[in-house]
Structure formats: structure tokens, C-alpha cells
Amino acid sequence: MSTQQPDDTIRAIEATLFASEEPMSVEALAGHLGGLENAIVRDGLQSLQEHYADRGVHLVERGKRWHFETAPDLAHLLRREREQVRRLSRAATEVLAIVAYHEPVSRAEIESIRGVQTAKGTLDVLMEAGWIKLAGRREVPGRPVIYATTQEFLDHFGLSSRRDLPGIDELKAAGLLDPVDDAYDALQEEAEAAMQASQEADDHDEDEADALEGLDEPAA
């Protein structure tokens, strides 16, 4: 690791590679820096590479071209995931339940069981959650795709198999088949969820705008 002050050649190579939009060869660097000798550029690159070896950014050579890149052990910083726990909406829960009880099942079948139209997004959410998957196509006219539950679904809901799901009679005994006038509620909920999703996207934008605003203020 070089600790002494870098000389001007090194600084110039450093700045050039930093600002370049593409990796640069020794020759291109030499040319850019007013016709330096290749050997000098090579020495400079060598010393820069050593300097950056234990930093958060590395100087690397790929196919004779040099560029800076994030240290491999920090690559995870480039792509962060922010997890957010959300409760499944009632509409999505209904669809999931129908898939679980009737699988494999097509969207049209789900709709006919639910008695209401099902937003495309609802199935997407369930796929994203990893609880349902495509299970081929039904060999009927139109060959609709059919859905089935996954192992993850069983894990999440603590079921060892689909047979663990209570049957209709048990549901009745538990009073779960008592009519509830909730088709409207479910639809309402679906609409609300959609609205919320779009609001969240907006909020995100606003946050950013706010951040900008705050930063922009002159320290008068």
C-alpha cells in the first residue's frame, strides 16, 4: 500500500480513469495524458492498484483495460433490498384459499368460484409471495394457465399437506360458512389496496423531493 503522496502522473491516471465512461487501455491513457510513455502509465497503474487494494473501490484490469469498480466484498451495497412486511389483503387471501382448495385452477375458475372478477395484480402478488405457481395449462379450448400452491405456501401456513385444510363440513361446524355480505367489502378492499400501492409510490417520490428541498436551503 502506497502511503506517500501520489505524484502527478498517478493523480492524473486516477482522475482520468475515474472520469472515463469506459475502461481504458494503457495506450489510451498514455495518449490522453499527453503522450506519456506506456511504461510510466503501467507503473502508475500498478501503484494505484496497490493503493486501492484494501479500499472500498478497486482498480482492476479486464482484457487489458483498466477501470475502477466496487470492491467485490461490498457489491451487496449496490443492490440493496429493503423488506417490508405487509399483510395479505382479503381479496388475495380469498384467491389463495381458492387455489389451495381447488388446485390446479385457472383464473376463470377462480373468478367463477369467487363470484367476482379478480384483478391480475392479485395473482401476481401471490406469485411474488411465492405461495402460488404456474402449474401448466388446462387442455381445454384457450389452454388457460392453471395455478397451484407451492411448498412455501405449506411452510408459511404451517400445513404439512393440502389435506390438512379443513373440509367444508368442518368449516360449517366452525360457523365459517355463515353468509357474510362481504363480496362488496372484498372488492372495496382490492380497490383500496391498489390505491395504497400507487400512493406508496407517490410517497416515495415525495420523500425524495422533501429530501432535496431540505438540503437545498442555504445556510443563511
Added chain:
Amino acid sequence: MSTQQPDDTIRAIEATLFASEEPMSVEALAGHLGGLENAIVRDGLQSLQEHYADRGVHLVERGKRWHFETAPDLAHLLRREREQVRRLSRAATEVLAIVAYHEPVSRAEIESIRGVQTAKGTLDVLMEAGWIKLAGRREVPGRPVIYATTQEFLDHFGLSSRRDLPGIDELKAAGLLDPVDDAYDALQEEAEAAMQASQEADDHDEDEADALEGLDEPAA
């Protein structure tokens, strides 16, 4: 210049700022790095800034946001043939300076300083460049819109904050950022005070000099 091996926080800040497409605030960095404390991020930035101080790339703070950029003394090497900075008309540069030094400022105020009407296009050009923005309305009759400079303005001109504007302290001290009316009143008061002082010193010679007269004449 720090010579010892950078710790993981510093490496992470370094990598994040290198990779970021935009300058980042301490808060944004802390958030990105999984909720580090701001103070720790600030320390890390400080130490990185020192480390890079004599390198070809510098770490700088602009309006509370940080980014890496090439060292100014290397400009002659890096300056690109195709000029990327659009040339502003003289009128536009003056308007920009007036907004920067007087912000927030209305169009009428800009015009009263320049003594000429400002074409609508001039403000548009500056807004399009991202250097000025609407900053609300002045709560006076007519509620004129007022303009202020942006974060990008600070970035582009390499200013840490508006206090960094060249010569702003001197201009302020000299009253050159005050409206003409205020300056005139101040001068008048000064002149009266001077007259009073000279009257006291020389009390049998009253009614002599019009203090204002002196102001228009060159101090020979």
C-alpha cells in the same frame, strides 16, 4: 492523510459514493448502509475527505451532499474537446448571479437591479439548466413568484453552500446586496451624522455645506 487501512465503514461509504449516480447526504448514506448513525457516517466522510485531499479525485460536500470529483488542478488534462457546458448568454449569467446573491428574488427585483427587462426565456434557460427553481411567492400585493438557486447549482459551480459564493461577504459588508433605497437612506444618515459632527466642531459656521453634495463628487 490517513495511511492506515480503512475500516469497513469507511470502505462502505467510499464504495457507495463511488457507485452512486448522485451526490448523497449523510442521512441517505446512513440509510443506505443499513441505518448507521449519522455521526459515524460523518466521521467516515471526514476521514475519507482527508485521505483523498491530495489524490487525483477529491471528496467534496456541496449543499450538504457529498460526491467524488476530479481534482481541480487536473482540469487541463481532463477538459474535453466537446464542451459539455452550455454557454450562457451574458444576460443569463447576470440573472443567475442576481438570483444566487439575492435569493429568493422576484423577476421585478431582478429587473430593477439590471435596469432592463428580462426576457422570459432567460429565466427559462436557467430553470432548464436546473440551476434555479421557483421558490414560492412573495407575500406582497400581486404575490409575485420568487426564484432561488438549486442543489445542482451548488454542485455545478463547486460551492459547499451559498456562503461560498465568491465575494458574497464583501458584497454584503459593502451593502451592495441591499436595495438602492436602503443604501441611499444609509448614506443620507451617514451624511447627516457627519454634518452634525462638523457642526459641533465648528459651531459658528452653520448652514454651510450641503452634506449630500459631497457624496456626488469624487474624492479628489
Added chain:
Amino acid sequence: MNDDGLLIDMPGSTDDASDWAGPAAPAKGDDSALYLELEGWEGPLDLLLDLARRQKVDLRQISILALVDQYLGYIEKAEALRLELAADYLVMAAWLAYLKSALLLPKDEQEDPSPEELALRLQLRLQRLGAMREAAARLMARDRIGRDIFLRGAPEGLRIDRKTQWKSDSFALIQAYGQVKARTAPKIYHVSDRPVMTLESALDRVSAMLGLTLEWMEIREFLPPHAEPRLRKSALASSFVAALELARLGKAEIAQEEIFGEMRIRRIKQ
């Protein structure tokens, strides 16, 4: 600058190779150059400022009278060249001509605001504009991003993927299914049989009973004697309708003394 500061020579005559050709000193007598320069100036205050700077002195010490002279000279010259002057220029010229005359007149003949005040204000304005113009130049001369300073050419970019972790439980699942079932199950309505007296049988019964006597009979007397209450209700309704039908056919008459009172029926003798 000469002694009293109000009578200054045109600085153009000093030929001090100024950094730019001011309008008061048209470049080497080239008339067309004047016109081109005119385009570069946007208005009177601007032009005055340039004139002021050409005196190469501190604006605070500049002679407004000299400045006015130069400006008026410029306007005159421009007119001689038949240049079209913006109204701005002419308004300023008129104002400055007034200011000049005021500055030359003895003080006691003057009104408010005094020419000194006007001159001072003009000076203050010029100073402020000059300061801003200088500030603009300093700003533009800074190391600017994209010209002197460069950001990273190919930043990898930071991306934050928002991932939603969905949560639910088996009770919610089962309950949801139950509700779907409950909501969509075909509904069957059971209508249980109940004893009724049809209109036909009531008609037969009422006509038969009326045939026995010519006396008034209360409608309840036509009902089957030991009927259960529900059949009785039905019989009452049917018997009433039967009575109305018989009345319509002219076979019986109906009487009721008061609302909700006893209803009586009697055969009409034919």
C-alpha cells in the same frame, strides 16, 4: 479626471486600449461596429454601467455628469447613424438630460428630489449592477462540473429494491374460503306445505250454506268449525273473496255496519 469631476473628457480619447470596445468609443471610427455593439447591450443601465467602467475608476467616485455626457453623446451618435433606438434608451436619455441640466443649475433654483439625490441613486444602482456583473464573471470562472471537474464517468448506480414480505395465516385462509363458499353457495328456499282453502272450495261452501237460509249470516259462520288457526285464516280470506264474487254475480248481498265491524252475508231471493 479633472478637478471638479463634473467636466471630464471622453475617456475614449485617452485610448487606453480598454479591454473591450465601449459604445462611446466606436472601434476605430467604424460605424457598422457601433451597430453590432448596440446589440450586445440590452438597455440603458447596462450601457451606463459600461460607460462608467470605461472611466476606470471606482464607481463611487465616478462623475455622473461625465457619464451623462457620454451617454447623451452615444445616443446622439446613434441617431446620426439612424439606428433605431429602443424606447428604454430614449427615456433614459431624456431623464439624464434633465439630470444634467439640474446638476449644472445653481442649487437654490431646484426642486425635490434634488439632482444630487437622483445622481446618487443612479450611482448606487450602477454600483449594484456592477457588483452583480463581476460576481457573475467570477461564478462563471469557477471550476465547473463537466468543464473543469468531472464526476465518475460510469457509476455503477445504487438500486434499492423494495421487496414486500407478505404475511398471512391459516385462519385467515380458511376463513376467507369459508366466506367465499358462504357467499356463492346456491341458496335454496324451502316453502313448507300449509293447509289452505282454495277460492273454488270457498265458493262452493259459501253458496251451499247460503242456499239453506234467507237470514243474514256472519262471515265467520262459513268457516270450517274445527280448523286449525292457519287454515282458518286462509278460509276467512277465501270466503271473503267468494262472498264478493257471489255479490258480483247478484246471488248474495253483503253488509257491514262499521269499519272492521261484523260482516254479514245473505242470499238474494230470485
